[in-house]
Amino acid sequence: MTTVNDHPFVLDAEAIAALGTDPVPIEPYISPDYCEAERDLIFKKTWTYVGRVEQLPAPGSFFVKELPLCSTSLIVIRGRDGVVRAFHNMCPHRGNKLVWDEAGQANSMVCRFHGWAFRPDGSLSVVPEQEIFPGLDLAACGLTAVATDTWEGFIFINLDPDLALGLAEFLGPLGEELGGYPFDELTTCYAWRAELKANWKACLDAFIEGYHVRFLHRRSVADAFEGSADNRYCDAYGFKLYGDHRRLSIPGSSSRTPKPGEALAFRFGRPFVSREAGGPEVPACLNPTRNPSWAFDDISLFPNLALLLFNGSYLTHEFTPVSVDQTIWEGRYYFPPARNGADRFAQEYGACLLRDTLLEDASTLEQSQSVFASGARSTMILGEQEVAVRHLHAVVEDHVQGHPKLGW
Ligand code: FES
Ligand SMILES: [Fe+2]
Secondary structure, three states, X not given: OOOOOOOOOOOOHHHHHOOOOOOEEOHHHHOHXXXXXXXXXXXXXXXXXXXXXXXXXXXXXXXXXXXXHHOEEEEEEEOOOOOEEEEXXXXXXXXXXXXXXXXEEOOOEEXXXXXXXXXXXXXXXXXXXXXXXXXXXXXXOOOOEEEEEEEOOEEEEXXXXXXXXOHHHHHHHHHHHHHHOOHHHOXXXXXXXXXXXXXXXXXXXXXXXXXXXXXXXXXXXXXXOOOXXXXXXXXXXXXEEEOOEEEEEEEOOOOOOOOHHHHHHXXXXXXXOOOOOOOOOOOOOOOOOOOOOEEEEEEEEOOOEEEEEOOOOEEEEEEEEEEOOEEEEEEEEEEOOOOOHHHHHHHHHHHHHHHHHHHXXXXXXXXXXXXXXXXXXXXXXXXXXXXXXXXXXXXXXXXXXXXXXXXX
């Protein structure tokens, strides 16, 4: 039995030890005041993931990102110059919500109220009956821009008008390390969305530890991730902390006995539970400890994105807080474009299996939230395998206390 602190593959033992071993408070999951502080000091201050560039394939492609905790809605749109920008979804005339569709294609965004029209770069192009607005400066009446940048095709926004840190600086060495992953080749997407009655941190917690796998996923995929014979509990390894972000590796097993449909899918492709089905060489940026039992790397980019990087596919979990006890969870599973029906079958099988696994993950979240506020306990107990959960809470607390780690 290994532990985080003596595991041969731990990279950041010192930083991890500095987090301590005390129980962590439940208050941040249930306190409206704490949630308000998170809104003001995290979600209105830091870079936040909102989507992928594949969602904006051409000039004029847009999607709307609702940010209910921050009381705003954003239009994320590709300009005629190819640049991805984000704007508050609010008409400068009388404040109407400009775009009501979730996504689409628009050469011009026209307000339904009085017909003011805006170009994809946010500039105002048309004001009906403009003469009734004497002295109106069209150039000063464009949409309100929000800082936007991309990293490896991931689109991030920052609501802070006094931006303290660029995206590259914010992502730091972790962003650089993951640069070799072929995100741009994995463009076929299967997506899920759920509105959960659970705090956003509780949702993220469920995806940054493997301790639950043997129990919560015993009916679905646990036997694919039990690791070697001496690692029956899916103990993760390779923990590394990167300022506000973190990564770890999850072990896999080749001993899973596939069901008949799964065996067929394994013959043609690489569902996420399949370690031995062949495929491309593992990108050098993955499996940093070179563990032969490696299955995937589990990365969380603060505050709202968990990235599960497999060899040949990857998964994003995006968490958007609505209130202290409500979160929108969007999962997206990316593959290379299917070359034929067999590829498609393998991908569909993998997506369905993943959906069932994610339903198991989601099953505990609302139940936990429903008793967090009972007052029965004021803390939760975290083991060494849950060090990423501990780190997330420490980072949130740093921000809420007003002393975030900025830069590297
Ligand atoms: S509120 Fe948009 S045109 Fe009047
Ligand atoms: Fe899980």
